[in-house]
Every structure is written in C-alpha cells, then in structure tokens.
Amino acid sequence: MSKRRTLDSFFQPLRKKQQLSPENGTAQRNGILNNHRVSGLSQDSIRPEEAKILEDGSEGVGLQDARELSSHTTYPFPIPYLPSNIQSMLGFAPAAEPSVIKDQPDLDLLYFQPYIPKEIARDLFEFLRQELFFYRVKYMIKRGGVETLINTPRFTTVFGVDETSRFTADGSLVDSSTGRPVPKDRYRCKPRPIPQCLNELRKLTEGSTNTTYNFCLVNYYASGSDSISYHSDDERFLGSNPSIASFSLGAKRDFLMKHKPPTERPGAPGMSTATSTLSSETAGQPLKFPLASGDMILMRGPTQATWLHSIPKRKGRESDRGRINITFRKAMVRGGTENYYTYNVGMSANADENGGRTGEKGEVYRWDGRREEMVQWLPPEIKSEN
Numbered sequence: 001m002s003k004r005r006t007l008d009s010f011f012q013p014l015r016k017k018q019q020l021s022p023e024n025g026t027a028q029r030n031g032i033l034n035n036h037r038v039s040g041l042s043q044d045s046i047r048p049e050e051a052k053i054l055e056d057g058s059e060g061v062g063l064q065d066a067r068e069l070s071s072h073t074t075y076p077f078p079i080p081y082l083p084s085n086i087q088s089m090l091g092f093a094p095a096a097e098p099s100v101i102k103d104q105p106d107l108d109l110l111y112f113q114p115y116i117p118k119e120i121a122r123d124l125f126e127f128l129r130q131e132l133f134f135y136r137v138k139y140m141i142k143r144g145g146v147e148t149l150i151n152t153p154r155f156t157t158v159f160g161v162d163e164t165s166r167f168t169a170d171g172s173l174v175d176s177s178t179g180r181p182v183p184k185d186r187y188r189c190k191p192r193p194i195p196q197c198l199n200e201l202r203k204l205t206e207g208s209t210n211t212t213y214n215f216c217l218v219n220y221y222a223s224g225s226d227s228i229s230y231h232s233d234d235e236r237f238l239g240s241n242p243s244i245a246s247f248s249l250g251a252k253r254d255f256l257m258k259h260k261p262p263t264e265r266p267g268a269p270g271m272s273t274a275t276s277t278l279s280s281e282t283a284g285q286p287l288k289f290p291l292a293s294g295d296m297i298l299m300r301g302p303t304q305a306t307w308l309h310s311i312p313k314r315k316g317r318e319s320d321r322g323r324i325n326i327t328f329r330k331a332m333v334r335g336g337t338e339n340y341y342t343y344n345v346g347m348s349a350n351a352d353e354n355g356g357r358t359g360e361k362g363e364v365y366r367w368d369g370r371r372e373e374m375v376q377w378l379p380p381e382i383k384s385e386n
C-alpha cells in the first residue's frame with residue numbers, strides 16, 4: 001500500500017520541501033515531448049490553445065497559476081497537467097481500505113470504495129472529460145460469415161506501449177532492452193505516451209496493487225445508451241492472470257460480472273467444482289457492483305480467465321451525467337499495442353487479424369462545456385477554412 005498523509009497534515013501550510021516534492025506536482029517528464037509551462041490568470045478558465053506558452057519552460061515574473069502541458073506528436077492537442085488541488089489531494093489516495101472479494105469460485109477482486117478522495121472525484125472527472133481527446137471507433141467483424149460494421153457504443157482513448165518498447169524523456173520510442181529507436185515496422189499504429197494527469201494515477205495504482213502497468217485505456221459513457229457488453233480482458237498479450245485496475249468517475253453505473261459458461265474454457269483446472277458451487281450467480285443473477293465516482297476495482301488472479309464483465313445500457317437520468325472509466329493494464333508484447341490502438345483510437349485503418357478494417361476516418365471528439373456534449377474536434381487550420 002502507498003504511504004498515506006493525514007488530513008491534518010494536508011491542511012497545514014506547505015513547507016518549502018513539500019512544495020518541491022514530485023507528489024506535489026513537480027514536472028514528471030514521462031516521455032512527453034514538450035512540457036510547456038503555460039501562464040494565465042485562472043487555471044480553470046484558460047484553454048491551452050489560448051494560454052501563453054513560455055518556450056523556455058520558465059515561469060513568467062508575476063504570473064500566477066502557471067500550467068504545464070503534456071504534448072506529443074501523436075496527440076491531437078496537448079493535455080494539461082493535473083490542477084494543483086487534485087494533485088495534492090491524490091496524496092490521500094487510496095481513500096479507503098479495499099475489500100477483498102473472493103467469495104465466488106475463481107473470483108479475486110479488490111474493491112476500493114472509494115480510491116479517489118471524495119473531495120476531488122468530481123473535479124477529476126470534469127478535468128479528464130474536458131481535457132482528453134476521445135474517439136468513437138467503428139470496425140468490421142465477420143459474424144456468421146457476414147461482414148458486419150460495429151459501432152463501439154462509447155467514447156474511447158488509449159495511451160501506452162507494451163513491454164518491448166518504452167518512451168524516452170523527449171518522447172521518442174526506443175527498444176526496452178537496447179535503448180535504440182524502434183524499427184519503423186514494429187508498429188502499424190503510433191503509440192502515445194501516458195500524459196502526466198493519468199500517469200500520476202498510474203503510479204499511485206502501482207503502489208497500491210503491487211503491479212506495474214504500461215497501458216491506460218479510458219472509456220467515456222455519455223449516457224445510459226453507452227455500454228460495454230460482456231467480455232473478459234484475457235488476451236494472450238496480457239500474460240496469464242493479469243491484474244487490471246479499473247476506476248470509475250462521474251455517474252454511478254452497474255458493473256455486472258458472470259462466470260464464463262463451462263464450454264468456453266474446456267479443460268480449465270477446477271472447473272467442475274467451481275461451477276457446482278456458484279451461488280446467486282448460477283441462478284442466472286450476475287454479480288452487481290453499483291460503481292460510484294472514485295471507486296476502483298482491481299480484477300486479478302483467475303478473474304479474467306473465468307469471469308465476464310459488462311456495463312449494461314441503462315435508462316434514467318443518473319447515467320446521462322456521463323461516466324469515465326480508466327483501466328490500467330500491462331501488455332507484454334507488441335500485439336497488445338496494436339490491439340489497443342486499433343479498438344480504442346482506430347485511426348490506424350489497418351487490416352486486423354481477421355481481415356477486418358478499422359478506424360474509418362478516426363475523428364477526434366472533445367467535450368464542449370457549453371453544449372454539454374462531446375463534439376467533433378478539428379485542428380485549428382481546418383477549422384479556419386470552414
């Protein structure tokens with residue numbers, strides 16, 4: 001578990017040493033090309049594109065609320081660092097001790113209710129919804145021999161690269177073992193470094209779960225019509241018994257889990273006893289976790305191999321407030337990188353393993369606070385031509 005600060009110490013004035021510590025917002029380079037310092041009067045009101053960027057990275061004299069940005073050639077636009085109030089309060093995460101859930105066969109969960117302190121969960125949700133770029137990925141699959149277009153029923157985005165590569169401080173991609181630039185044909189997609197605002201959460205999660213992660217996937221469920229159907233994250237590129245940390249922010253949504261049917265996992269060890277001892281879940285009732293803002297579920301051990309999970313569609317106003325889900329995972333090999341970018345960014349427009357085509361035009365979406373919806377984002381040069 002990570003070190004916790006007490007609430008009392010948080011409300012004490014910060015000493016010089018604390019102000020300089022990485023925990024309190026010092027730049028983490030994390031493979032981002034340009035970490036600009038940006039100035040403006042109010043951190044909450046400036047948009048990065050309006051803000052003045054000090055190219056030398058210095059703080060302007062007399063300028064307040066300097067703002068840093070994670071930028072990279074693969075990003076449609078830069079992503080601000082976490083605002084200081086969120087950054088400091090994250091020092092209290094995890095905000096609750098986790099419950100261990102192992103009362104069903106092959107199930108192994110850690111449930112933090114919440115992980116993110118309540119005081120900042122709303123701000124973090126609004127910050128990420130405002131500042132991240134999202135995609136609405138379409139792809140073709142063969143269903144019963146017929147080519148079918150799948151419209152992913154949620155907004156998605158992804159950052160990270162598998163264990164065979166890493167980002168250097170200047171944002172270039174190198175081979176993990178040799179440190180040399182990765183060959184051009186290693187990836188068909190263009191891997192993106194994890195921006196500071198998500199990397200801070202990744203580091204905390206690593207501390208609390210004793211696992212390392214190299215991928216961050218983000219889902220935005222704009223309303224109750226957005227969903228993810230039953231699946232398991234059991235791809236071979238994650239290795240066996242992967243740990244996946246899954247955060248919820250914003251609207252409360254039900255997270256359902258059901259055991260895989262026996263036929264889906266022939267020869268799985270212990271299966272006969274497992275299925276015979278299932279309780280409420282065998283009676284046709286999935287397990288239901290009404291995930292609230294700030295909660296985190298760690299799925300570990302045999303969970304992915306034996307259980308399916310979903311966020312079903314829902315009616316009612318709560319879901320229409322929008323929900324963000326963030327998962328941290330570790331992909332071992334480059335197939336994981338290809339898969340995650342294909343299905344969460346979709347721009348690669350390459351033939352996938354099944355010969356399907358992905359990506360369509362790869363439109364970028366961004367939250368429009370005035371319209372209170374995701375709208376298509378166009379680069380400034382295209383915008384001015386219209």
Ligand SMILES: O=C(O)CCC(=O)C(=O)O
Nearest residue numbers: 219228233246311325327
């Ligand atoms: O939104 C959620 O809580 C689940 C997301 C999920 O299962 C996934 O992205 O694989």
Ligand SMILES: [Fe+2]
Nearest residue numbers: 231232233309
């Ligand atoms: Fe999943």
